[in-house]
Amino acid sequence: MANAQMLLGKSAPEALEVTEAAREATWHYPSFVAELFMGRVRTDLVFPFPEQDESDRRIGDEFIIRLEPFLKEHVDPDEIDRTGELPSRVIEGLARLGCFGMKIPKAYGGLGLSQTNYNRVITLLGSHCGSTTVWLSAHQSIGAPQPLVLFGTEEQKQRFLPRLAKGTISAFALTETGAGSDPSNMLTTANPVEGGEWFLLNGEKLWCTNGPVAEVVVVMAKTPSAMVGGKERKQITAFLVERSMPGFEVVHRCDFMGLKGIQNGVLRFTNVRVPKANIIWGLGLGLKLALITLNAGRIAIPAGCVGTAKRCLQISRRWAKERKQWGASVGKHEAVATKLGEMAATTFAMDAMVALSSALADRKTIDMRLEASMAKLFCSEACWRIVDDAVQIRGGRGYETAGSLRARGEAAIPVERIMRDSRINLIIEGTSQIMRLFIAREALDAHMRIMGELLDPHESVMGKLKAALTACGRYVVWYPQQWLSWTWWPRAERFGPRLAGHVRFIERTSHRLARALFHSAMRYQTRLASRQQLLGRLVDMGGDLFAMTAACAKAHAMTRLQPSEQNPVELADLFCRLASRRITRAFEQLHDNEDRQAYRIAQEVLDGRIDWLEEGIL
Ligand SMILES: Cc1cc2nc3c(=O)[nH]c(=O)nc-3n(C[C@H](O)[C@H](O)[C@H](O)COP(=O)(O)OP(=O)(O)OC[C@H]3O[C@@H](n4cnc5c(N)ncnc54)[C@H](O)[C@@H]3O)c2cc1C
CATH class of the missing domain: 2.40.110.10 (Butyryl-CoA Dehydrogenase, subunit A, domain 2)
Incomplete structure (x- = not known):
């Protein structure tokens, strides 16, 4: 319990006990993100970038080739938005294509797609229709197929999976x-x-x-x-x-x-x-x-976000080029151009992060809980900013519905609907705030195992002494390592002059992040739970480091295949610059911030002492 109290607080001991008992206590496999928080960049897990193998790619391509024309011809996202219904011919058509059995093994009548192919499909769907994406992903990312495949008995699998694969929702x-x-x-x-x-x-x-x-x-x-x-x-x-x-x-x-x-x-x-x-x-x-x-299932959300981000990038690119104001395309004006550049760089990093996480999931020898949550947190928030930028770049048309645009003779570009459809990604399957707490809990797990007994008020003196000795033995090696700045990354130079510096930054910063996490745990002990902003900043830094890693590894892999193509490096470079600036700022704000003051004011707001500010409204 003391372990968990460090992060979840003492306010709700029963909830805490129940949730803690339900978490996966053991790490059967390594995790890139968990190691990152411990100051170790496990390059062996992510480098070279795990490209999809040819036969699996072919399976995905063949399915997507069948799905694409169906979506274009039969799935009208604006009509679905207007009527609030997914027509039965769409549901039947998707079922005929096997869409309800994408993640169900072939032995039970499903398509048995790999996570990579499944996520490619979700990305495609996410670029087209949010409602259709959710119909399919709620069914198989979290609906009955997923827990049945993971935990069902053979009898249950035989009884349910073939029906579910055929389209029983x-x-x-x-x-x-x-x-x-x-x-x-x-x-x-x-x-x-x-x-x-x-x-x-x-x-x-x-x-x-x-x-x-x-x-x-x-x-x-x-x-x-x-x-x-x-x-x-x-x-x-x-x-x-x-x-x-x-x-x-x-x-x-x-x-x-x-x-x-x-x-x-x-x-x-x-x-x-x-x-x-x-x-x-x-x-x-x-x-x-x-x-x-x-x-396991929440990795579909970032995949859908990648599709949405790509669609917004496409819409913004076309409009920023076509729309002329003040004698030039709006994309030539710096304020719009920088948005577009950042959208492209962030979309590249999101895409790389989802591809990397999917590939790791397909290996089945990686503990995915942190990778999936990190991808969900990072991509849902990045996607929301991209959608917001797309609305801004479209100007008044970004706020107008597709139906209204069409009615007055303009292209029915649905940025308004995309915005409404995307907001939920920051809430479902774990809100951003809960994701940060969950990731922090898991990131601190290694420390909690060592320090838990030391901090437990119920532990005997002998028990504490024993725990202190174990902790000394553990940290005497680990802690000094976090101050050494050598890099394990196999020759950062191989990433080329544009990326080598970022790769070294990832390595150095993972040590700094591990130290900050450790110092925070030592300083706040069981009070760490209430320092949610501190934990959130640490988690966000980990998210940026994970995204930087994915972007650099992906760009490196792409340019190795096509050495003349420097765009991926440009994109990864810009993303890493933006992310490292965010990280530097977040380190500054770790202990120099307005959190306490904002918290105090929030309590006054809650107590009704600032009600006067709400005067003058209806
Ligand atoms: C469109 C849609 C589809 C959904 N689909 C499903 C589904 O298929 N199955 C299902 O079971 N559920 C589903 N949900 C529920 C969804 O998962 C929940 O909305 C979500 O878990 C958050 O719960 P809540 O809305 O009650 O928010 P609350 O838990 O009441 O949280 C309110 C706010 O407080 C924050 N908060 C809460 N606790 C803490 C804390 N300890 N520290 C800091 N901040 C905190 C939250 O982040 C949030 O901002 C769906 C919801 C929607 C809207």
Whole structure:
């Protein structure tokens, strides 16, 4: 517990205990990002850039060649946005193409696409229609296929996966009105009856994507508490619930700012009888299953963001060239040109980060929890800035709907819809704030293992002494290493004059980041949890370093294939310059900032002492 308190605070010990018990405690495989936070740049994991192998690329190409014309011909994103419906012929067509089984292994009737190919498809979809992307990714990135493939029994896989691959739609139901970022608050219950052979499910789930149309829903519910170490512990269990089960009701379809075509709703369960055989993984393992499913599945979000960013870049490029004001294309005016340059450089880094993360996932020998979360956090935030820039570059037309543009004879460029569709990426499958806390928790795991007992107020003096000796032994080697500036990166010069400096910066800065993390843990100890801004800055620096690594490795690989092509190097160089400036600023702000003052004022706002500022409004 002391370990977790360091990061999650003492305010909600039960939630903390439940969440901590549900996290993956062991690291079976290495992680590039986890090592980065420990001051080690594992070049062997990312260099040379892991290009997709030829046969896998061909599989992806063949699928995309079939999907592209279907999307162009049948999926009209503005019509879907206007009507709020994905037409049934679109859903049937996508099912015929195998889109609902992309991630389901071939043995169960799916396409068995690699993560790289799946993400290529999601990027393509993300460039075209947000609602369609979410229909497909909610079904297989987090819906029933993902937990079934990861944790289902053979019988469950045989029973469900072939149906799901053919187009039986599935959903993932974790959130409730009182349980958002903190799922341990959930109220939905599943109580055993008839000697535990059946469970009676009761409760309501909120915002369940695909829920209103899903035939199969993975529902997380509280089962009776268990005694763990003499203490009662809340149990959450995952159930495969079928729409056909009596007592299953869709009570509301939600309507949002964007993604108008998704089916998302409130599901109510009243005494739904679910057989024990529909429990996935085991009793009490539901929250762990949900967190692991999200850890693996959330990599689809950055892939979709890459598609959106590329589309915005394309729109902005065309408009910045075509639109003339003050005697020149707006793209010739510096204020617009720099936006466009930064959009291109950031899109390149996002693309490289997603390709790298996908390739690492395909190896199946890398712990992906940090890579996927980092890609989700970085790409969703970068994408939002890119969309915002695209709106700005389009000027008034960026704010006008595609329908209105078309009605008055202009090209129906849907930047307004893209903006509405993209905002959710910073919220679903872990908000940016929760992603930062999650990444910080995992990044600090190695230190927590060493220092946990030392900081535990319940530990005996002998225990602490033993822990202190272990910590000394561990840090006596590790800590001085973080002050040495030699580079392990195989000859940074091979990256060429433009990138070698950035590669050295990544190495040096990972040491500095590791020191900062370590010093913060020592300084704040169990109070570290409340220093969310400090942790957030450290996490963001790690995100930029990861993106820089991906961009440099990708640019290097591209120019090796085509030595005359210097554009990738230009893009990686610009991205790295921008990112290293952000990192330098973030280091300055680590201990020189206005966090405390802003926090104090926020408490005054919350207490109503600054209500006078809200005068003069309706
Ligand atoms: C379109 C859409 C689709 C969705 N699809 C699904 C789905 O398919 N299945 C499903 O189960 N759920 C789904 N959700 C729910 C989604 O995952 C949640 O909205 C999300 O987890 C955040 O929960 P919340 O909205 O209750 O925010 P809250 O948890 O109430 O958070 C409110 C704010 O406080 C911040 N915050 C919360 N806790 C902390 C903390 N400890 N420290 C710092 N900041 C904090 C959050 O970042 C946020 O800014 C969907 C939601 C939407 C809108």
